[in-house]
Amino acid sequence: MTQFSTAAPRNWFQTLAELRDRRVLTMLLLGFSAGVPLLLIFSSLSLWLREAGIERQAVTFFSWAALGYSFKFVWAPLIDTLPLPWLTRWLGRRRAWLLVSQLTIITAIVLMALIDPASGGDSLTRLALAAVLLGFASATQDIVIDAYRIESAPPRLQALMSSTYIAGYRVAMVTAGAGALMLASAFGSEPEHYRYTAWSLTYLIMAAVMLIGVLTTLSIREPVTQRPPPATHSTRDYLRLVLTFALMASTFVSSFFWSGPLFTALKFALGGGALGAFILETGRLALALSIAALVGWLLVQLGALNRTLARTVWIDPVRDFFTRYGLQTALLLLALIGLYRISDIVLGVIANVFYQDIGFSKPQIATAVKTFGVLISIVGGLLGGLLADRYGVVRLLMLGAILAAATNLIFVLLAQIGADVRLLYLAVGADNLAAGLASAAFVAFLSSLTNVSFTAVQYAIFSSLMTLLPKVLGGYSGRLVEGLGYPGFFVLTTLLGLPVIALVWLAGQRLAIADERGGSLRK
Template identity: 65%
Template sequence: MNTLVKPSHQKPPMPSWRDTLKTLWDWRVLCLLAMGFSAGIPILLIFSSLSLWLGEAGVERKALTFFSWAALGYSFKFVWAPLVDRLPLPLLGAWLGRRRSWMLLAQCGVVLAILGMASTDPAAGEDALTRMAMFAVLLGFASATQDIVIDAYRIEIAGPEQQGLLSSAYIAGYRLGMIVAGAGALYLASYWGSSKGAYVFGAWQWTYGVMAAIMVVGMLTTLITREPAASAQAPRQPSGQHLRLLGVFLASVVAFVGVFAQWGNAMGDVKTGPLLGLLLEAVRMAVSLAAAFGVGTVLVKRGLASREQARTTWVMPVLDFFARYGARNAWLLLALIGLYRISDIVLGVISNVFYQDLGFSKIEIANAVKTFGVVVSIVGGFWGGLLAARIGVMRSLFWGAVLSALTNLGFVWLAYAGHHVSGMYVVVAADNLAAGFASAAFVAFLSSLTNVSFTAVQYAIFSSLMTLLPKTLGGYSGGMVDAMGYPGFFMLTTLMGLPVLLLVALASRLQAKTLPNMT
């Protein structure tokens, strides 16, 4: 049964434009801008910039797209988000406070992972490629942890009326970070002499070293900003309980990694097609997660950690969501969250390799995709945010899904057109405008679903679910292209977006009575 209380429709008086512009210089806005910049650096160093590096190093396309799985840390961050939310760090916690200590630790992890990648030449052999993958996984884990803390920090330093402005500042900083890690990395690697036909490891080594140094922006912001009052007032529990809960989590992680690795070793070099391989990987992931859950459950029942603490940490945020929306609505909303971005994320994994295969240089890719495209996506984000406020979140969500699917057809045309620079800019503009629009509507949608009592955890669950299936499918994008060619693959990503339209329509109908302000 849905227990939602209908929100009041009475709105506070709208502030003047002068007062609104003054808030842009609030220390919290500037702080979130810098933190967003820090959060935007790692993702492309795992995704597109790394894919170009590996492509120049001669790594085959099929293996190259498997590296997108390194970003699955973003998809599973809900697992350790409760620990980050509740466990204080020794020494650092006493110095900086609960939020900033975790933020600094995560940023140090990001720097170490980037430097580890910089010290590894993927062309040196299979062992080096494995080492590169491990550093990429560490980067995904540390970056996802940073995102968890920044989300919690943003919510705690300001009231609800300021969250829109802080979110905009964070997203703007994030996009700027993506430009630096995307276009900036390609410019630097090209400047230092590496190209598709003339690979230079030193060029990419220096490039990733510069990216690690740029993370000092976020680290300095963490050190000089203030700790939220809400964090300091959080209830404290005995450190022994925290350590036991952490022990359960680590044992579960070991179980997951062990089963996942053993499955891979058992499969060896068995040849499978893209669809069978996807099915086997889905089973592999499910079995590994079941093993982790089983180990954690057994340890809690044996008394290694408090049952009540484990329930409050991992179970209550989920039960709260189902209690507020009812089982039918909850499952529908979760399906929508898990599939909404599938069309553009699956395509995005292979897009830079596609441009490379068409003969576009790194400079052309940097100019069109990493600079022009990111600026267009910021415009699309503002457009989506304005329309969400004007026509409602669910209507914006629907049109975002339509645009995300239809703009993929532009890639079909470009696949036949070949090295067509003007056409590339048109396709990139349409794709990024649609992606920015859809993202803004989707963030508003996810924010509306959270309960303030579990904001950090529930938002981590939603954002993790959003990327889990698309990034898993994206890991097979190279094999799909090999099997059906680029035009067929892009048609497939367009068709992937069609079920999303039905889910949005059903969610709109079900939520019309419970959440009228969203429709």
């Protein structure tokens, strides 16, 4: 019997008692560590860039610096496979990688703090590179935390661990969102009076806040799993694996940028519309990924990489997923994963710019969006974890899908009325409550799809797919707004959520049938 079945609900006393479990509480701190970097790439950075005089279209393109979150499945196998010299023996496999990723995050934030985007020259390029490093390191931290969470507790605790993880994540968003805006304002930077030193000090403080994650990593225990011990390979094989990955990554980056002129010409030929540009950019990403995969395959065929190691790292996790669920159900689940967050992610990329454009001040945004909204999302996340544990994950997935689409319509009204503070709080509150409910259920759902033998890789694939399409489309949100206007854009984000409702229903039917036949979502 799976946790998605129609078994009798657990009572509230059992559910509330499990909130005191040490593993559930640990996820609160790790969630905080995971949440700090995100807004330093997205909304806080976007407001910094806008105050520095950077045009809106360039600001939204900076959201692509976080695409590392969407491609983390590419290097997740390395984290599942490679030991770190000395650190792995001292801390264990998961904690060693966690510490390295957190120290890299701190380094990237400090580098961003040392660059003034308004200084001209190549400052924007250097800031973008530092943001990409931050996205890469933060995505790596997410890979390890997700694997740690799944491996450290049984399936029955995953919904509650997901909810406390999200609660910590949201508290970090208050810190890196509202906290960053308040600090920048207190240090003297305003839209009409930009001051670089204010933002620099703010980002340095955010780097210091990440020490909470470092201390947590050093104090928790390494999870004990029943997974079979990994095959032992020579240092030379591991080195070849790293070099192969580096070459594939370089090929992807080179292919993506070298194809730029061709795709720019195609965009011009198609008239430069946002939809056509989005389709072409998606094709451009797919082409670059295909070329990188081809390079990796050729290296294996030429004997540059141990075939057994290559199969274990990149092939076996994918084959296991399709074997356990069958082709049709596996494709349905992947479609649901890839589209579930599309409504709120696409809207979220330009939300802060929208609030500023219709006349809200930075303190108003910080209070309503970064404080009130995040607190509501924490309530929603905890409530979602409790409800998922009691009533089942699929029911919460459906509720979250419906609410995510419906609440976007409130933004249409806000765009038409303008800077009405009460309506702002209504829109932000409804949106974040829906997101909190859905996120807790969705994280537990993804966790239960993994096989403990391939925890980091499979969950990284799922969570990467979850954000890939929404983030690519979100990069064009500025152009979509210019073409549709804010009301039309928010209606579009609502319509994008409608297919998700159908996918949740279909997935629920498929999983119920598998459960009746004695299948298991967690092996």
